[in-house]
Amino acid sequence: MMMFGRLRLTTTMVAIRSLAVVFFLLIIGGRWIVFADGSSGGGAAGRNGYSGGLWSSAVAPSNVGLAVAVTVMAGLAVAFTVVYSRRGGIGSPWSLRRRKHALQPEQWNAFFDEQGRLSDGGVKFLKKVRSGGVDPSIRPEVWPFLLGVYDLNSTEEERESIRQQKQKEYENLRRQCREIHKRNENGCDSKQTAQSSNTEDSQVLDSHDNAEVNSSKKSIQVEESENLNSILQDGDCEESGVTSEDAANDSDSTNSEGTETSPLLAKEGAENHDTVSSDSTKSEETETSPLLVRDEAESQDTVNSEETETSPLVAKEEAESQEKDTLTPSSKPKSQAEEEFTTTWQRIIRLDAVRANDEWVLYSPSQASVSDKKARGIATQVGLNDYEHLEPCRIFHAARLVGILEAYAVYDPEIGYCQGMSDLLSPLIAVIEDDALAFWCFVGFMSKARHNFRLDEVGIRRQLSMVSKIIKHKDIRLYRHLENLEAEDCFFVYRMVVVLFRRELTFEQTLCLWEVMWADQAAIRTGIAKATWGRIRLRAPPTEDLLLYAIAASVLQRRKTIIEEYSGMDEIMKECNSMAGRLDVWKLLDDAHDLVVNLHDKI
């Protein structure tokens, strides 16, 4: 800053005029006071490592002559605005100083008008959530908005009809799951007599974890058939495949159509709009999180005309494309999907469900105190019985996981079930007690996350290469080090990407991160990010890839150790896998924000 004084003395009127520009710009930048300190000879430059560097490099040529000085001044003006828009005047919404409280119940309620519509189309709401998350007490109400089950512009009344419709669709999916069980069971009967050991393999329920403890258990086959019987009795479905739950609306569904009417087909709503998203067409159907109702007229239409399972999710989202409707069903033939459902997914879903842990218990007292009878009842309904070692709340949780994950596998047969998905669902059902609503929230969540689980691994590879690019642009030295270790593919963050930091963060931290991420995605999905947020967009542009920036930030936070101490990819991976419990989610977001601001237009 001393230099600045010297520089000013050597300038002419022209330079002074440009100085005025500097002042002006600095005022815009909101940093007038700091500038004044600096020009009076203080050491303010030292506050900011970036400006220090700029000063010294800029000053050297400034004594050369007038023209240069003018240029330098203009350059400085730009540099200043850039520097301060990065670090000071326009800061991260997640920096310590600015950190807001989570969205509180009173604020949340105040957002709505008399019709129960978010008064400004959800702008303030999303802003609030992305800067501070959501208070735990209102998460069950808020998440369906964040995840696109409810449109941000919907009225209370519209939401109610959506809710009812979604309930029916979910029940229909569950019915399809039961039908597959049943068909499989029938098929198995004949095989069972022929070769008992083989049948066991194709059984739905054979997680041994439980069996290890419960050695006196009956044979798996016996329990299985009992279960299925009880399900079938429950559901009075037989020929028509219509259960009592949904009989009212499903007169058109027959056994043979059962799986075909997977909502993937059903989504072809009358009002699908076709703003095509930029992703590859194959992945399209997912991006499209179906779920948003844009305006009254449309939603009314849908609700009225499409009561049955084929009722589309009134999608009106940008990503909603017509291709989806034609592509998805053919992407995996029904028979193949069903075979995978019975030979693989059902088993692994149960395996993962019974080993979901109970860290959610503190956050959901009502589910934590579920009665043993109720828990077992629900487990029976979904055909889960390897749970003898679990306490009631975990049986309950596991059974809900099974029901919803199976429904999802039917809903999205291209993905089906892949390990890691239960990690994503578990927090959702801990927060949302209604299965149908939790399912549709999960669908909204998966509309993006499903790419992590694609068989061709395109989604995961794209993301890993994105993390790699972020690191490369931010820290070339670290990147070169990774290259030397043949680790520049960033496979060491694989787990973080696949289950979105779930394994590295605590339950509460995870929810905060996800909420912020969902808010960003919602802002983009609904167009708010483009339209309304002008200045916000400049300083913290919402991004689809916030998570990847956060992951890169977590690696960059360890750059010193990685460069100085690690000489193999395995060591880096160990470091990443052991981040659990050592991360500060807001610091992570703050760092991620810094990366977004600097790199989003380069990557």
Add this chain to the structure above:
Amino acid sequence: MAGYRVEDDYDYLFKVVLIGDSGVGKSNLLSRFTKNEFNLESKSTIGVEFATRTLAVEGKVIKAQIWDTAGQERYRAITSAYYRGAVGALLVYDVTRRATFENVDRWLKELKNHTEPNIVVMLVGNKSDLRHLLAVPTEDGKSYAEQESLCFMETSALEATNVEDAFAEVLTQIYRITSKKQVEAGEDGNGSVPKGEKIEVKNDVSALKKLGCCSN
């Protein structure tokens, strides 16, 4: 052949992979061997994880770096990247689930596609504590292993039966092959990372004679 040693004090580093279907107990074999822990509710492995343990084999300090992979087929493409440099493998099935044994063939093919031909492979039938649910008789495992020239052992990570022995056996085999090769071909221990001392020839030759399953 026992004892937990200081991490960085070793003669050899061997990379060993754990493969097999989901839910056969790979992660628990790993945690039993490296931490002497067992967790009934250990979560599914996403991608790949690893742990190390250092132990003494025939007077040498061996650092075993054991990579635990996700079992679901969906993850195979990505996990296969981690086969690189592996000199040993435990191919695990669940003795109570026949399908996991039937998949062994596919796992073995996959392994051969991604690793050196002389990799030491042990077939491991885990959950041997669940005798009443046995779906794969010991004989089946044994004869398959013989047919494919693999080592074989039945283990229980829960009861800590044979876990130590299974890993130790594999590491010993690797060590013998490595040191034999080193003697034949100078210092080039293919796939392993020798550090420090040279190999003592006489021990290894005599050891090889006593050797069990793997060398046919």
